[in-house]
Amino acid sequence: MGNPCAVIGVGQTEYRTRRLDVSMAGLLREAAQRALQDAGLDWDDIDAVVVGKAPDLFEGVMMPEAYLADALGARGKPMMRVHTAGSVGGSTAIVAAGLVQSGLHERVLTVAWEKQSESNATWALTVNSPHNTSLVVGAGGYFAPHIRAYIARSGAPAHIGTLVAVKDRQNALKNPYAHLKIPGISREMVEATPMLWEPIRYLETCPSSDGACAMVLASEDAARRAPKPPAWVLGTSMRSEPIFFAGRDTVLPQGGRDAAADVYRQAGITDPRRELDCAEVYVPFSWYEPMWLENLGFCGAGEGWKLTEAGATALDGDIPWNPSGGVLSSNPIGASGMIRFAEAALQVRGMAGEHQVEGARRALGHAYGGGAQFFAMWIVGSDKP
Numbered sequence: 137m138g139n140p141c142a143v144i145g146v147g148q149t150e151y152r153t154r155r156l157d158v159s160m161a162g163l164l165r166e167a168a169q170r171a172l173q174d175a176g177l178d179w180d181d182i183d184a185v186v187v188g189k190a191p192d193l194f195e196g197v198m199m200p201e202a203y204l205a206d207a208l209g210a211r212g213k214p215m216m217r218v219h220t221a222g223s224v225g226g227s228t229a230i231v232a233a234g235l236v237q238s239g240l241h242e243r244v245l246t247v248a249w250e251k252q253s254e255s256n257a258t259w260a261l262t263v264n265s266p267h268n269t270s271l272v273v274g275a276g277g278y279f280a281p282h283i284r285a286y287i288a289r290s291g292a293p294a295h296i297g298t299l300v301a302v303k304d305r306q307n308a309l310k311n312p313y314a315h316l317k318i319p320g321i322s323r324e325m326v327e328a329t330p331m332l333w334e335p336i337r338y339l340e341t342c343p344s345s346d347g348a349c350a351m352v353l354a355s356e357d358a359a360r361r362a363p364k365p366p367a368w369v370l371g372t373s374m375r376s377e378p379i380f381f382a383g384r385d386t387v388l389p390q391g392g393r394d395a396a397a398d399v400y401r402q403a404g405i406t407d408p409r410r411e412l413d414c415a416e417v418y419v420p421f422s423w424y425e426p427m428w429l430e431n432l433g434f435c436g437a438g439e440g441w442k443l444t445e446a447g448a449t450a451l452d453g454d455i456p457w458n459p460s461g462g463v464l465s466s467n468p469i470g471a472s473g474m475i476r477f478a479e480a481a482l483q484v485r486g487m488a489g490e491h492q493v494e495g496a497r498r499a500l501g502h503a504y505g506g507g508a509q510f511f512a513m514w515i516v517g518s519d520k521p
């Protein structure tokens with residue numbers, strides 16, 4: 137894993153349907169400035185900048201990184217863009233951490249974002265070019281058959297997705313940055329909303345958000361001098377797999393299982409449910425909570441929905457998932473993976489505010505993207521490895 141690396145600064149924007157008050161550059165700068173402030177640093181203290189966002193067609197803005205160097209103080213410094221579809225926020229953080237772990241840089245600024253109001257990602261994933269047929273309507277249309285296969289395979293009762301939606305939306309009420317805040321959210325409210333992509337109802341899907349997230353990653357030396365507690369990186373892992381191949385298991389993707397096994401090995405974890413204190417996991421549609429519980433080895437195959445039903449993943453359960461309200465409550469796609477990683481870091485720094493998991497010392501951040509074919513994960517902890 138190389139040299140020790142820690143998160144010493146986290147900055148988030150509020151996540152909203154439309155941030156018409158700022159340009160894309162202004163949005164990023166807001167998150168980056170907050171991360172620098174948290175780390176007690178200025179632009180000059182940063183050695184390199186690593187940015188990430190989801191595919192350009194989601195916003196209809198091509199290669200924004202080409203004009204963002206000045207907004208991010210990158211003039212005269214190395215700057216690069218990472219690109220792994222929806223998992224990009226996680227992969228971007230991992231690439232940035234690698235620059236510190238390799239000994240190349242002392243302090244790296246990493247930023248991920250999406251300004252979805254500039255376009256419409258759901259339609260971008262729907263309308264194909266002339267003379268061929270679109271098979272899906274948005275990401276929900278693509279993932280719904282995978283969810284139906286999960287339900288058929290596991291025998292999960294129909295209300296499981298509803299329980300996740302209620303839990304994550306209740307958690308979002310405690311997060312000042314969350315996009316969707318629905319006071320009094322209940323099962324009845326979720327069940328009364330229209331079915332968008334069977335079995336995903338309106339209140340079981342993520343919104344489309346504008347927002348950015350930034351982190352400052354630092355060497356051991358730089359972390360020692362930071363004003364606030366660091367979150368030490370205990371393991372990182374990325375995996376990818378082709379979107380189509382015979383026998384591919386889209387319910388329990390091999391790439392996700394392999395990445396989880398790798399990151400647990402690095403962090404010395406053999407029983408994630410017992411040894412982790414909380415997890416921020418990429419759940420854009422409610423049913424992905426039980427599916428990822430199984431993919432990430434928190435339980436055996438076919439058992440994930442039982443953990444959800446028993447309340448194990450609630451804020452007061454034995455393994456809280458998405459205390460921040462998760463992707464279901466805010467989804468600026470390119471930023472969402474980094475938000476998971478940053479929220480995991482806030483938890484082990486004891487800085488998660490109202491949605492803090494009491495005494496959290498080890499947390500998982502997770503992202504996935506493309507056709508559930510890119511995976512990025514890290515484990516962070518309060519204690520230096």
Ligand SMILES: CC(=O)SCCNC(=O)CCNC(=O)[C@H](O)C(C)(C)COP(=O)(O)OP(=O)(O)OC[C@H]1O[C@@H](n2cnc3c(N)ncnc32)[C@H](O)[C@@H]1OP(=O)(O)O
Nearest residue numbers: 153222258274275276338339341342343344420469504505
């Ligand atoms: C790897 C991945 O990330 S896969 C996931 C990728 N992302 C997606 O698939 C996005 C899925 N969501 C959508 O496509 C859309 O948000 C839809 C279809 C659910 C709703 O579409 P629209 O009604 O056109 O939403 P629009 O963005 O214009 O928002 C209208 C209002 O509804 C709210 N809203 C949007 N989605 C939701 C939702 N799922 N639940 C509750 N409220 C919502 C918005 O906050 C907004 O309210 P505001 O004006 O008070 O801010």
